[in-house]
Amino acid sequence: MKKISTISLFIFGVVLTSILTAGLVFYQDNKTSKSSLFKAKTVQNVTSSTNTSTTKITPSNKTMTLNMNEISKHNSETDCFMLISGKVYDITSFFGSHPGGNSTMAPTCGTDATNAYMTKDPYATDSTSGRGHSSRAKNMLNDYYIGDLNQTIAL
Amino acid sequence: MNIIIVLSIIPVVIWSFMMPLSLRFADINSITTSVGQILGLIGMTLFSINLILAGRFKFLDRYFKGLDKVYVNHSKIGSISFSFLLFHPLFLVVKYILISTSTAALFFVPFTDMPITWGIISLSLMIILISTTFYIKLKYNIWKISHKGMTIAFIFAIIHTLMISSDVSRNHFLAFYILSLAIIGLLVSIRQVFLSNFKKKLNFRVKNVKQLNQDIVEIEMEPLGKVLSFIPGQFAFFSFISSNVSSESHPFSISSSSKDNNLKITVKNLGDYTSLLKNLKEGDSVIVDGPYGNFSYKNILNKNQIWVAGGIGVTPFFSMANDLDDSYNINFYYTVKDTIEAVYVKEFNEISQKNFNFKFKLWSTKDNGYINGESIVNLSNGLKDKDIFFCGPPVLMESLKEQFVLLGVDVKKIHYENFNF
Numbered sequence: 001m002k003k004i005s006t007i008s009l010f011i012f013g014v015v016l017t018s019i020l021t022a023g024l025v026f027y028q029d030n031k032t033s034k035s036s037l038f039k040a041k042t043v044q045n046v047t048s049s050t051n052t053s054t055t056k057i058t059p060s061n062k063t064m065t066l067n068m069n070e071i072s073k074h075n076s077e078t079d080c081f082m083l084i085s086g087k088v089y090d091i092t093s094f095f096g097s098h099p100g101g102n103s104t105m106a107p108t109c110g111t112d113a114t115n116a117y118m119t120k121d122p123y124a125t126d127s128t129s130g131r132g133h134s135s136r137a138k139n140m141l142n143d144y145y146i147g148d149l150n151q152t153i154a155l
Numbered sequence: 156m157n158i159i160i161v162l163s164i165i166p167v168v169i170w171s172f173m174m175p176l177s178l179r180f181a182d183i184n185s186i187t188t189s190v191g192q193i194l195g196l197i198g199m200t201l202f203s204i205n206l207i208l209a210g211r212f213k214f215l216d217r218y219f220k221g222l223d224k225v226y227v228n229h230s231k232i233g234s235i236s237f238s239f240l241l242f243h244p245l246f247l248v249v250k251y252i253l254i255s256t257s258t259a260a261l262f263f264v265p266f267t268d269m270p271i272t273w274g275i276i277s278l279s280l281m282i283i284l285i286s287t288t289f290y291i292k293l294k295y296n297i298w299k300i301s302h303k304g305m306t307i308a309f310i311f312a313i314i315h316t317l318m319i320s321s322d323v324s325r326n327h328f329l330a331f332y333i334l335s336l337a338i339i340g341l342l343v344s345i346r347q348v349f350l351s352n353f354k355k356k357l358n359f360r361v362k363n364v365k366q367l368n369q370d371i372v373e374i375e376m377e378p379l380g381k382v383l384s385f386i387p388g389q390f391a392f393f394s395f396i397s398s399n400v401s402s403e404s405h406p407f408s409i410s411s412s413s414k415d416n417n418l419k420i421t422v423k424n425l426g427d428y429t430s431l432l433k434n435l436k437e438g439d440s441v442i443v444d445g446p447y448g449n450f451s452y453k454n455i456l457n458k459n460q461i462w463v464a465g466g467i468g469v470t471p472f473f474s475m476a477n478d479l480d481d482s483y484n485i486n487f488y489y490t491v492k493d494t495i496e497a498v499y500v501k502e503f504n505e506i507s508q509k510n511f512n513f514k515f516k517l518w519s520t521k522d523n524g525y526i527n528g529e530s531i532v533n534l535s536n537g538l539k540d541k542d543i544f545f546c547g548p549p550v551l552m553e554s555l556k557e558q559f560v561l562l563g564v565d566v567k568k569i570h571y572e573n574f575n576f
Protein backbone atom coordinates (compact mmCIF):
# COMPACT_ATOMS: atom_id res chain seq x y z
CA MET A 1 0.00 0.00 0.00
CA LYS A 2 2.94 2.27 0.68
CA LYS A 3 3.89 1.60 -2.96
CA ILE A 4 0.57 2.97 -4.28
CA SER A 5 1.03 6.20 -2.34
CA THR A 6 4.66 6.51 -3.43
CA ILE A 7 3.85 6.01 -7.12
CA SER A 8 0.92 8.47 -6.90
CA LEU A 9 3.09 11.05 -5.14
CA PHE A 10 5.79 10.64 -7.78
CA ILE A 11 3.35 11.08 -10.70
CA PHE A 12 1.76 14.04 -8.93
CA GLY A 13 5.15 15.69 -8.42
CA VAL A 14 6.25 15.18 -12.03
CA VAL A 15 2.97 16.46 -13.54
CA LEU A 16 2.77 19.45 -11.20
CA THR A 17 6.37 20.48 -11.85
CA SER A 18 5.98 20.21 -15.62
CA ILE A 19 2.72 22.19 -15.67
CA LEU A 20 4.14 24.95 -13.48
CA THR A 21 7.36 25.13 -15.51
CA ALA A 22 5.55 25.11 -18.84
CA GLY A 23 3.07 27.67 -17.53
CA LEU A 24 5.83 30.06 -16.49
CA VAL A 25 7.98 29.58 -19.60
CA PHE A 26 5.12 30.12 -22.02
CA TYR A 27 3.44 32.75 -19.92
CA GLN A 28 4.50 35.63 -22.15
CA ASP A 29 3.30 33.91 -25.34
CA ASN A 30 -0.03 33.10 -23.85
CA LYS A 31 -0.65 36.60 -22.65
CA THR A 32 -1.30 37.72 -26.20
CA SER A 33 -2.47 34.53 -27.92
CA LYS A 34 -5.30 33.98 -25.46
CA SER A 35 -6.99 37.23 -26.47
CA SER A 36 -9.44 37.06 -29.31
CA LEU A 37 -8.80 38.69 -32.64
CA PHE A 38 -11.29 41.47 -32.00
CA LYS A 39 -9.75 42.41 -28.71
CA ALA A 40 -6.28 42.43 -30.19
CA LYS A 41 -7.48 44.86 -32.82
CA THR A 42 -9.18 47.13 -30.32
CA VAL A 43 -6.11 47.25 -28.15
CA GLN A 44 -3.99 47.77 -31.18
CA ASN A 45 -6.09 50.73 -32.27
CA VAL A 46 -5.71 52.39 -28.91
CA THR A 47 -1.99 51.76 -28.69
CA SER A 48 -1.27 52.81 -32.27
CA SER A 49 -2.72 56.21 -31.56
CA THR A 50 -0.02 56.70 -28.93
CA ASN A 51 2.55 55.39 -31.37
CA THR A 52 3.83 52.52 -29.24
CA SER A 53 2.29 49.66 -31.18
CA THR A 54 4.60 46.94 -32.42
CA THR A 55 1.94 44.57 -33.72
CA LYS A 56 1.73 43.85 -37.40
CA ILE A 57 -2.03 44.13 -37.74
CA THR A 58 -2.77 47.17 -39.84
CA PRO A 59 -5.40 49.53 -38.49
CA SER A 60 -8.55 49.97 -40.53
CA ASN A 61 -11.29 52.54 -40.51
CA LYS A 62 -14.15 50.03 -40.26
CA THR A 63 -16.30 50.14 -37.14
CA MET A 64 -19.02 47.96 -35.61
CA THR A 65 -21.78 48.97 -33.18
CA LEU A 66 -22.44 46.24 -30.64
CA ASN A 67 -26.22 46.45 -30.51
CA MET A 68 -28.59 43.45 -30.20
CA ASN A 69 -29.07 43.45 -33.98
CA GLU A 70 -25.33 43.08 -34.55
CA ILE A 71 -24.90 40.50 -31.77
CA SER A 72 -27.67 38.31 -33.18
CA LYS A 73 -25.75 38.02 -36.49
CA HIS A 74 -22.94 36.17 -34.69
CA ASN A 75 -24.97 33.15 -33.70
CA SER A 76 -22.96 30.05 -34.61
CA GLU A 77 -20.08 28.03 -33.16
CA THR A 78 -17.78 29.45 -35.81
CA ASP A 79 -18.80 33.03 -35.10
CA CYS A 80 -20.25 33.51 -31.63
CA PHE A 81 -21.00 36.73 -29.75
CA MET A 82 -22.72 36.74 -26.38
CA LEU A 83 -24.12 39.51 -24.23
CA ILE A 84 -23.49 38.89 -20.54
CA SER A 85 -24.48 41.53 -17.97
CA GLY A 86 -24.29 44.35 -20.48
CA LYS A 87 -20.89 43.35 -21.86
CA VAL A 88 -20.28 41.76 -25.24
CA TYR A 89 -17.90 38.83 -25.60
CA ASP A 90 -16.59 37.11 -28.71
CA ILE A 91 -16.15 33.55 -27.48
CA THR A 92 -15.62 31.92 -30.89
CA SER A 93 -12.07 30.85 -30.02
CA PHE A 94 -13.24 29.37 -26.72
CA PHE A 95 -15.27 26.66 -28.45
CA GLY A 96 -13.67 23.29 -27.76
CA SER A 97 -12.34 24.47 -24.41
CA HIS A 98 -15.49 24.85 -22.34
CA PRO A 99 -15.56 22.26 -19.52
CA GLY A 100 -19.30 21.75 -19.98
CA GLY A 101 -18.86 21.03 -23.67
CA ASN A 102 -19.81 23.03 -26.77
CA SER A 103 -23.44 21.98 -26.57
CA THR A 104 -23.98 24.06 -23.43
CA MET A 105 -22.72 27.26 -25.07
CA ALA A 106 -23.97 26.94 -28.67
CA PRO A 107 -27.70 27.70 -27.99
CA THR A 108 -26.85 31.13 -26.54
CA CYS A 109 -24.63 32.37 -29.38
CA GLY A 110 -25.99 35.68 -30.69
CA THR A 111 -28.23 36.26 -27.65
CA ASP A 112 -28.30 37.78 -24.20
CA ALA A 113 -26.67 34.87 -22.35
CA THR A 114 -26.69 36.49 -18.91
CA ASN A 115 -29.15 34.00 -17.36
CA ALA A 116 -27.41 31.04 -18.95
CA TYR A 117 -24.05 32.22 -17.67
CA MET A 118 -25.35 32.90 -14.16
CA THR A 119 -27.06 29.54 -13.82
CA LYS A 120 -24.99 27.28 -16.10
CA ASP A 121 -28.30 26.35 -17.76
CA PRO A 122 -28.50 27.41 -21.45
CA TYR A 123 -32.30 27.58 -21.31
CA ALA A 124 -32.64 29.40 -17.99
CA THR A 125 -35.33 32.06 -17.81
CA ASP A 126 -34.01 33.78 -14.70
CA SER A 127 -30.62 34.18 -13.09
CA THR A 128 -31.37 32.89 -9.60
CA SER A 129 -31.61 29.10 -9.94
CA GLY A 130 -28.47 26.95 -9.89
CA ARG A 131 -24.94 28.12 -9.22
CA GLY A 132 -22.87 30.47 -11.33
CA HIS A 133 -19.37 30.23 -12.73
CA SER A 134 -16.26 30.31 -10.55
CA SER A 135 -14.12 33.40 -10.24
CA ARG A 136 -11.53 31.54 -12.35
CA ALA A 137 -14.09 31.28 -15.14
CA LYS A 138 -14.95 34.96 -14.70
CA ASN A 139 -11.30 35.90 -15.14
CA MET A 140 -11.11 33.78 -18.26
CA LEU A 141 -14.23 35.42 -19.68
CA ASN A 142 -12.55 38.84 -19.42
CA ASP A 143 -10.09 37.69 -22.08
CA TYR A 144 -12.93 37.50 -24.60
CA TYR A 145 -14.45 40.93 -23.86
CA ILE A 146 -14.80 43.13 -26.95
CA GLY A 147 -16.96 45.99 -25.72
CA ASP A 148 -20.09 47.14 -23.92
CA LEU A 149 -23.60 46.93 -25.36
CA ASN A 150 -24.18 49.63 -28.00
CA GLN A 151 -20.52 50.63 -27.95
CA THR A 152 -18.92 51.25 -31.32
CA ILE A 153 -15.63 49.46 -31.73
CA ALA A 154 -13.03 49.58 -34.44
CA LEU A 155 -12.40 46.54 -36.59
CA MET B 156 -14.73 -4.27 3.66
CA ASN B 157 -17.77 -4.71 1.38
CA ILE B 158 -19.71 -2.03 3.18
CA ILE B 159 -16.85 0.41 2.60
CA ILE B 160 -16.93 -0.28 -1.15
CA VAL B 161 -20.72 0.25 -1.19
CA LEU B 162 -20.44 3.50 0.80
CA SER B 163 -17.86 4.90 -1.60
CA ILE B 164 -19.80 3.91 -4.72
CA ILE B 165 -23.08 5.55 -3.58
CA PRO B 166 -21.91 9.12 -4.38
CA VAL B 167 -20.77 8.00 -7.84
CA VAL B 168 -24.21 6.48 -8.47
CA ILE B 169 -25.97 9.71 -7.42
CA TRP B 170 -23.53 11.67 -9.58
CA SER B 171 -24.18 9.44 -12.61
CA PHE B 172 -27.93 10.16 -12.47
CA MET B 173 -27.46 13.95 -12.36
CA MET B 174 -26.65 14.38 -16.02
CA PRO B 175 -26.82 12.00 -19.02
CA LEU B 176 -23.62 9.95 -19.12
CA SER B 177 -23.28 10.75 -22.83
CA LEU B 178 -22.61 14.37 -21.81
CA ARG B 179 -20.31 13.30 -18.97
CA PHE B 180 -18.13 11.29 -21.31
CA ALA B 181 -18.52 13.20 -24.60
CA ASP B 182 -14.98 14.35 -25.30
CA ILE B 183 -11.55 14.53 -23.70
CA ASN B 184 -12.65 17.61 -21.82
CA SER B 185 -15.71 16.13 -20.19
CA ILE B 186 -14.12 12.69 -19.64
CA THR B 187 -11.14 14.03 -17.69
CA THR B 188 -13.42 16.35 -15.72
CA SER B 189 -15.74 13.45 -14.88
CA VAL B 190 -12.87 11.20 -13.78
CA GLY B 191 -11.51 14.04 -11.65
CA GLN B 192 -14.91 14.52 -10.03
CA ILE B 193 -15.33 10.79 -9.33
CA LEU B 194 -11.85 10.65 -7.75
CA GLY B 195 -12.72 13.60 -5.55
CA LEU B 196 -16.04 12.10 -4.46
CA ILE B 197 -14.58 8.66 -3.66
CA GLY B 198 -11.44 10.14 -2.10
CA MET B 199 -13.49 12.32 0.23
CA THR B 200 -15.84 9.44 1.16
CA LEU B 201 -12.92 7.12 1.94
CA PHE B 202 -11.20 9.85 3.96
CA SER B 203 -14.36 10.26 6.08
CA ILE B 204 -14.70 6.50 6.55
CA ASN B 205 -11.04 6.25 7.53
CA LEU B 206 -11.45 8.78 10.33
CA ILE B 207 -14.35 6.70 11.63
CA LEU B 208 -12.19 3.56 11.49
CA ALA B 209 -9.55 5.28 13.63
CA GLY B 210 -12.15 5.84 16.38
CA ARG B 211 -11.42 2.56 18.28
CA PHE B 212 -15.11 1.62 18.33
CA LYS B 213 -16.29 -1.68 19.83
CA PHE B 214 -18.69 -2.22 16.93
CA LEU B 215 -15.77 -1.99 14.48
CA ASP B 216 -13.82 -4.43 16.65
CA ARG B 217 -16.68 -6.91 16.25
CA TYR B 218 -17.42 -6.18 12.58
CA PHE B 219 -13.80 -6.58 11.43
CA LYS B 220 -13.15 -9.46 13.85
CA GLY B 221 -10.53 -7.55 15.80
CA LEU B 222 -9.37 -3.95 16.08
CA ASP B 223 -5.98 -5.02 14.74
CA LYS B 224 -7.72 -5.76 11.41
CA VAL B 225 -9.45 -2.37 11.56
CA TYR B 226 -6.04 -0.69 11.68
CA VAL B 227 -4.74 -2.81 8.79
CA ASN B 228 -7.75 -1.60 6.75
CA HIS B 229 -7.26 1.97 7.98
CA SER B 230 -3.78 2.02 6.51
CA LYS B 231 -4.93 0.47 3.19
CA ILE B 232 -7.89 2.83 2.78
CA GLY B 233 -5.71 5.78 3.75
CA SER B 234 -3.29 5.01 0.92
CA ILE B 235 -6.09 4.57 -1.63
CA SER B 236 -7.88 7.72 -0.53
CA PHE B 237 -4.64 9.73 -0.62
CA SER B 238 -3.85 8.52 -4.15
CA PHE B 239 -7.35 9.36 -5.36
CA LEU B 240 -7.12 12.85 -3.91
CA LEU B 241 -3.71 13.36 -5.55
CA PHE B 242 -5.09 12.43 -8.97
CA HIS B 243 -8.27 14.50 -8.43
CA PRO B 244 -6.65 17.84 -9.47
CA LEU B 245 -4.48 16.17 -12.13
CA PHE B 246 -7.56 15.11 -14.07
CA LEU B 247 -9.38 18.39 -13.50
CA VAL B 248 -6.46 20.45 -14.82
CA VAL B 249 -6.58 18.76 -18.24
CA LYS B 250 -9.31 21.08 -19.50
CA TYR B 251 -7.15 24.07 -18.58
CA ILE B 252 -4.11 22.55 -20.30
CA LEU B 253 -6.24 22.41 -23.45
CA ILE B 254 -6.74 26.18 -23.17
CA SER B 255 -3.14 27.02 -22.34
CA THR B 256 -0.36 25.88 -20.06
CA SER B 257 -0.35 29.18 -18.20
CA THR B 258 -4.06 28.81 -17.37
CA ALA B 259 -3.24 25.29 -16.16
CA ALA B 260 -0.34 26.57 -14.06
CA LEU B 261 -2.61 29.18 -12.49
CA PHE B 262 -4.91 26.34 -11.40
CA PHE B 263 -2.22 25.20 -8.96
CA VAL B 264 -1.31 28.66 -7.70
CA PRO B 265 -2.95 29.35 -4.35
CA PHE B 266 -5.09 32.46 -3.75
CA THR B 267 -6.17 32.94 -7.38
CA ASP B 268 -9.46 31.21 -6.57
CA MET B 269 -10.53 30.73 -2.93
CA PRO B 270 -12.48 27.44 -3.17
CA ILE B 271 -9.57 25.84 -5.04
CA THR B 272 -7.11 27.38 -2.57
CA TRP B 273 -8.68 25.42 0.30
CA GLY B 274 -8.19 22.27 -1.73
CA ILE B 275 -4.56 23.19 -2.41
CA ILE B 276 -3.90 23.86 1.30
CA SER B 277 -5.57 20.60 2.31
CA LEU B 278 -3.68 18.49 -0.22
CA SER B 279 -0.33 20.14 0.56
CA LEU B 280 -0.79 19.42 4.26
CA MET B 281 -1.70 15.80 3.48
CA ILE B 282 1.39 15.41 1.30
CA ILE B 283 3.65 16.75 4.06
CA LEU B 284 2.05 14.60 6.80
CA ILE B 285 1.95 11.39 4.73
CA SER B 286 5.52 11.86 3.54
CA THR B 287 6.73 12.17 7.12
CA THR B 288 4.77 9.02 8.00
CA PHE B 289 6.25 7.00 5.17
CA TYR B 290 9.74 8.25 4.50
CA ILE B 291 11.04 9.63 7.77
CA LYS B 292 11.32 7.27 10.67
CA LEU B 293 9.73 9.28 13.44
CA LYS B 294 9.49 8.23 17.06
CA TYR B 295 6.04 6.75 17.65
CA ASN B 296 4.84 9.59 19.91
CA ILE B 297 5.95 12.28 17.43
CA TRP B 298 4.45 10.32 14.54
CA LYS B 299 1.18 10.07 16.42
CA ILE B 300 1.00 13.85 16.82
CA SER B 301 1.86 14.46 13.17
CA HIS B 302 -0.75 11.91 12.07
CA LYS B 303 -3.38 13.79 14.06
CA GLY B 304 -2.72 16.73 11.74
CA MET B 305 -4.67 14.80 9.10
CA THR B 306 -7.80 15.98 10.89
CA ILE B 307 -6.84 19.58 10.08
CA ALA B 308 -6.20 18.64 6.43
CA PHE B 309 -9.64 17.05 6.47
CA ILE B 310 -11.26 20.25 7.78
CA PHE B 311 -9.72 22.18 4.84
CA ALA B 312 -10.98 19.47 2.49
CA ILE B 313 -14.52 19.92 3.83
CA ILE B 314 -14.33 23.72 3.32
CA HIS B 315 -13.12 23.06 -0.24
CA THR B 316 -16.04 20.68 -0.87
CA LEU B 317 -18.54 23.17 0.56
CA MET B 318 -17.29 26.21 -1.34
CA ILE B 319 -16.49 24.85 -4.75
CA SER B 320 -19.10 25.11 -7.48
CA SER B 321 -19.56 21.46 -8.43
CA ASP B 322 -22.03 18.61 -8.57
CA VAL B 323 -21.99 18.55 -4.78
CA SER B 324 -23.30 22.14 -4.72
CA ARG B 325 -25.87 21.39 -7.45
CA ASN B 326 -27.41 18.26 -5.96
CA HIS B 327 -28.81 18.45 -2.43
CA PHE B 328 -28.81 14.70 -1.97
CA LEU B 329 -25.16 14.34 -2.98
CA ALA B 330 -24.25 17.29 -0.77
CA PHE B 331 -26.16 15.76 2.13
CA TYR B 332 -24.46 12.39 1.69
CA ILE B 333 -20.89 13.68 1.38
CA LEU B 334 -21.27 16.21 4.17
CA SER B 335 -22.97 13.91 6.68
CA LEU B 336 -20.23 11.31 6.25
CA ALA B 337 -17.62 14.06 6.54
CA ILE B 338 -19.18 15.50 9.67
CA ILE B 339 -19.41 12.07 11.33
CA GLY B 340 -15.77 11.48 10.41
CA LEU B 341 -14.78 14.86 11.77
CA LEU B 342 -16.65 14.40 15.06
CA VAL B 343 -15.12 10.96 15.59
CA SER B 344 -11.71 12.34 14.79
CA ILE B 345 -12.08 15.32 17.14
CA ARG B 346 -13.21 12.98 19.91
CA GLN B 347 -10.23 10.71 19.24
CA VAL B 348 -7.63 13.45 18.89
CA PHE B 349 -8.68 16.17 21.28
CA LEU B 350 -11.17 14.69 23.72
CA SER B 351 -9.59 11.30 24.39
CA ASN B 352 -9.87 11.95 28.14
CA PHE B 353 -13.65 11.81 27.91
CA LYS B 354 -13.66 8.21 26.75
CA LYS B 355 -14.45 5.45 29.19
CA LYS B 356 -11.10 4.32 30.49
CA LEU B 357 -9.97 2.36 33.52
CA ASN B 358 -7.40 3.43 36.07
CA PHE B 359 -4.66 1.06 37.23
CA ARG B 360 -1.35 1.41 39.03
CA VAL B 361 1.92 -0.40 38.42
CA LYS B 362 2.40 -3.08 41.08
CA ASN B 363 5.46 -4.92 39.90
CA VAL B 364 8.01 -4.77 37.08
CA LYS B 365 9.87 -7.99 36.47
CA GLN B 366 12.69 -8.57 33.99
CA LEU B 367 12.00 -12.08 32.57
CA ASN B 368 15.16 -12.19 30.47
CA GLN B 369 17.54 -9.76 28.80
CA ASP B 370 14.91 -8.31 26.43
CA ILE B 371 11.55 -9.13 27.96
CA VAL B 372 9.90 -7.36 30.85
CA GLU B 373 6.62 -8.23 32.59
CA ILE B 374 4.52 -5.39 34.03
CA GLU B 375 1.85 -6.20 36.58
CA MET B 376 -0.86 -3.62 37.28
CA GLU B 377 -3.60 -3.55 39.91
CA PRO B 378 -6.98 -1.86 39.41
CA LEU B 379 -7.73 1.36 41.30
CA GLY B 380 -11.43 1.10 40.54
CA LYS B 381 -13.23 -1.22 38.19
CA VAL B 382 -11.39 -4.31 36.95
CA LEU B 383 -11.00 -4.93 33.23
CA SER B 384 -13.12 -7.85 32.08
CA PHE B 385 -11.72 -9.43 28.92
CA ILE B 386 -11.54 -12.66 26.98
CA PRO B 387 -8.05 -14.23 27.10
CA GLY B 388 -6.22 -13.34 23.87
CA GLN B 389 -7.51 -9.77 23.71
CA PHE B 390 -5.39 -6.62 23.89
CA ALA B 391 -5.80 -3.11 25.29
CA PHE B 392 -4.21 0.32 24.94
CA PHE B 393 -2.01 1.29 27.88
CA SER B 394 -0.72 4.72 28.74
CA PHE B 395 1.69 5.13 31.63
CA ILE B 396 1.90 8.32 33.64
CA SER B 397 5.51 8.20 34.73
CA SER B 398 8.59 10.40 34.74
CA ASN B 399 10.49 7.65 32.91
CA VAL B 400 8.14 6.90 30.02
CA SER B 401 6.19 9.13 27.59
CA SER B 402 2.44 9.09 28.13
CA GLU B 403 0.97 8.27 24.70
CA SER B 404 -1.03 5.04 24.56
CA HIS B 405 0.33 1.83 23.05
CA PRO B 406 -1.46 -1.46 22.36
CA PHE B 407 -0.31 -4.62 24.16
CA SER B 408 -1.76 -8.12 24.45
CA ILE B 409 -2.85 -9.01 27.95
CA SER B 410 -0.74 -11.90 29.21
CA SER B 411 -2.49 -12.51 32.54
CA SER B 412 -5.44 -14.83 33.07
CA SER B 413 -8.93 -13.34 32.86
CA LYS B 414 -9.65 -14.86 36.30
CA ASP B 415 -7.04 -12.55 37.81
CA ASN B 416 -8.04 -8.98 38.80
CA ASN B 417 -4.51 -7.73 38.22
CA LEU B 418 -3.44 -7.17 34.62
CA LYS B 419 -0.10 -8.23 33.18
CA ILE B 420 1.56 -7.28 29.93
CA THR B 421 4.77 -8.83 28.68
CA VAL B 422 6.85 -6.57 26.50
CA LYS B 423 9.90 -7.20 24.37
CA ASN B 424 12.44 -4.42 23.91
CA LEU B 425 11.96 -3.46 20.25
CA GLY B 426 13.14 0.15 20.38
CA ASP B 427 12.73 3.56 21.97
CA TYR B 428 9.50 3.22 23.87
CA THR B 429 9.57 -0.47 24.79
CA SER B 430 13.18 -0.17 25.98
CA LEU B 431 12.05 2.35 28.62
CA LEU B 432 9.23 0.30 30.14
CA LYS B 433 11.64 -1.49 32.48
CA ASN B 434 12.10 1.87 34.22
CA LEU B 435 8.48 2.01 35.39
CA LYS B 436 8.15 2.21 39.15
CA GLU B 437 5.66 0.72 41.55
CA GLY B 438 2.80 3.19 42.01
CA ASP B 439 3.00 4.78 38.52
CA SER B 440 -0.51 5.41 37.15
CA VAL B 441 -1.81 3.53 34.15
CA ILE B 442 -4.81 4.37 31.98
CA VAL B 443 -6.25 1.35 30.22
CA ASP B 444 -8.52 1.54 27.18
CA GLY B 445 -9.95 -1.81 26.16
CA PRO B 446 -10.36 -4.66 25.75
CA TYR B 447 -10.18 -5.04 21.97
CA GLY B 448 -9.53 -7.88 19.56
CA ASN B 449 -11.19 -11.06 18.46
CA PHE B 450 -8.20 -13.37 18.83
CA SER B 451 -9.24 -16.00 21.36
CA TYR B 452 -9.71 -19.75 21.58
CA LYS B 453 -13.07 -18.98 23.20
CA ASN B 454 -14.45 -17.30 20.08
CA ILE B 455 -14.32 -20.59 18.15
CA LEU B 456 -16.80 -23.43 18.68
CA ASN B 457 -14.27 -26.06 17.58
CA LYS B 458 -12.40 -27.36 20.63
CA ASN B 459 -9.63 -29.04 18.62
CA GLN B 460 -7.03 -26.35 18.08
CA ILE B 461 -3.43 -25.78 17.14
CA TRP B 462 -1.69 -22.74 18.58
CA VAL B 463 1.55 -21.36 17.13
CA ALA B 464 3.46 -18.57 18.87
CA GLY B 465 6.55 -16.90 17.42
CA GLY B 466 8.79 -14.99 19.84
CA ILE B 467 6.94 -12.33 21.82
CA GLY B 468 3.71 -13.48 20.09
CA VAL B 469 3.50 -15.85 23.04
CA THR B 470 1.71 -13.27 25.22
CA PRO B 471 -1.95 -13.88 24.21
CA PHE B 472 -1.34 -17.66 24.44
CA PHE B 473 -0.05 -17.35 27.99
CA SER B 474 -3.30 -15.70 28.98
CA MET B 475 -5.28 -18.34 27.06
CA ALA B 476 -3.35 -21.31 28.50
CA ASN B 477 -3.97 -20.07 32.04
CA ASP B 478 -7.70 -19.94 31.35
CA LEU B 479 -8.01 -23.25 29.58
CA ASP B 480 -10.03 -26.23 30.86
CA ASP B 481 -9.53 -29.83 29.76
CA SER B 482 -12.53 -29.87 27.42
CA TYR B 483 -10.21 -28.33 24.80
CA ASN B 484 -7.69 -30.34 22.80
CA ILE B 485 -4.71 -28.06 22.19
CA ASN B 486 -1.35 -28.54 20.51
CA PHE B 487 0.77 -25.52 21.35
CA TYR B 488 4.02 -24.72 19.52
CA TYR B 489 6.19 -21.95 20.86
CA THR B 490 8.95 -21.09 18.43
CA VAL B 491 11.98 -19.01 19.41
CA LYS B 492 15.41 -18.44 17.86
CA ASP B 493 17.14 -19.84 20.91
CA THR B 494 15.66 -21.44 24.04
CA ILE B 495 17.20 -18.75 26.29
CA GLU B 496 14.81 -16.24 24.65
CA ALA B 497 11.73 -18.21 25.68
CA VAL B 498 9.62 -17.01 28.62
CA TYR B 499 6.97 -18.79 30.75
CA VAL B 500 8.34 -22.22 29.74
CA LYS B 501 8.08 -23.51 33.30
CA GLU B 502 4.47 -22.33 33.56
CA PHE B 503 3.47 -23.88 30.22
CA ASN B 504 5.02 -27.21 31.28
CA GLU B 505 3.12 -27.10 34.56
CA ILE B 506 -0.17 -26.50 32.77
CA SER B 507 0.46 -29.41 30.41
CA GLN B 508 1.28 -31.69 33.34
CA LYS B 509 -2.05 -30.89 34.99
CA ASN B 510 -4.08 -30.91 31.77
CA PHE B 511 -3.22 -33.80 29.44
CA ASN B 512 -5.26 -32.26 26.63
CA PHE B 513 -2.81 -29.33 26.47
CA LYS B 514 0.32 -30.46 24.63
CA PHE B 515 3.20 -28.00 24.79
CA LYS B 516 6.25 -28.01 22.54
CA LEU B 517 9.06 -25.48 22.63
CA TRP B 518 10.66 -25.19 19.19
CA SER B 519 14.12 -23.69 18.92
CA THR B 520 15.08 -22.55 15.44
CA LYS B 521 18.75 -22.85 16.39
CA ASP B 522 18.36 -26.60 17.11
CA ASN B 523 15.54 -27.66 14.75
CA GLY B 524 15.48 -25.12 11.90
CA TYR B 525 12.40 -23.08 11.04
CA ILE B 526 9.12 -24.64 12.05
CA ASN B 527 7.00 -25.58 9.02
CA GLY B 528 3.52 -26.82 8.21
CA GLU B 529 4.64 -30.39 7.70
CA SER B 530 6.35 -30.77 11.09
CA ILE B 531 3.27 -29.32 12.79
CA VAL B 532 1.06 -31.84 10.95
CA ASN B 533 3.28 -34.74 12.03
CA LEU B 534 3.54 -33.64 15.65
CA SER B 535 -0.20 -32.97 15.96
CA ASN B 536 -1.51 -36.18 14.33
CA GLY B 537 -2.95 -34.38 11.31
CA LEU B 538 -4.86 -31.16 10.84
CA LYS B 539 -8.29 -32.56 10.12
CA ASP B 540 -11.10 -30.50 11.72
CA LYS B 541 -8.68 -28.31 13.64
CA ASP B 542 -8.64 -24.52 13.93
CA ILE B 543 -5.24 -22.87 13.86
CA PHE B 544 -4.15 -19.78 15.83
CA PHE B 545 -1.00 -17.79 15.02
CA CYS B 546 0.63 -14.89 16.72
CA GLY B 547 4.13 -13.76 15.93
CA PRO B 548 6.31 -12.01 13.37
CA PRO B 549 4.34 -11.23 10.15
CA VAL B 550 6.83 -13.19 8.01
CA LEU B 551 6.30 -16.35 10.06
CA MET B 552 2.52 -15.93 10.03
CA GLU B 553 2.34 -15.36 6.26
CA SER B 554 4.61 -18.30 5.53
CA LEU B 555 2.74 -20.71 7.82
CA LYS B 556 -0.63 -19.54 6.53
CA GLU B 557 0.48 -20.24 2.96
CA GLN B 558 1.80 -23.68 3.89
CA PHE B 559 -1.41 -24.65 5.71
CA VAL B 560 -3.58 -23.53 2.81
CA LEU B 561 -1.47 -25.74 0.51
CA LEU B 562 -1.95 -28.63 2.97
CA GLY B 563 -5.70 -28.19 2.47
CA VAL B 564 -6.68 -26.15 5.53
CA ASP B 565 -9.72 -23.89 5.03
CA VAL B 566 -8.63 -20.23 5.31
CA LYS B 567 -11.59 -19.61 7.61
CA LYS B 568 -10.00 -21.96 10.15
CA ILE B 569 -6.83 -19.90 10.35
CA HIS B 570 -6.90 -17.11 12.95
CA TYR B 571 -4.14 -14.64 13.51
CA GLU B 572 -3.33 -11.45 15.30
CA ASN B 573 -1.69 -8.54 13.47
CA PHE B 574 0.91 -7.40 15.92
CA ASN B 575 2.26 -4.58 13.76
CA PHE B 576 -0.47 -2.03 13.39
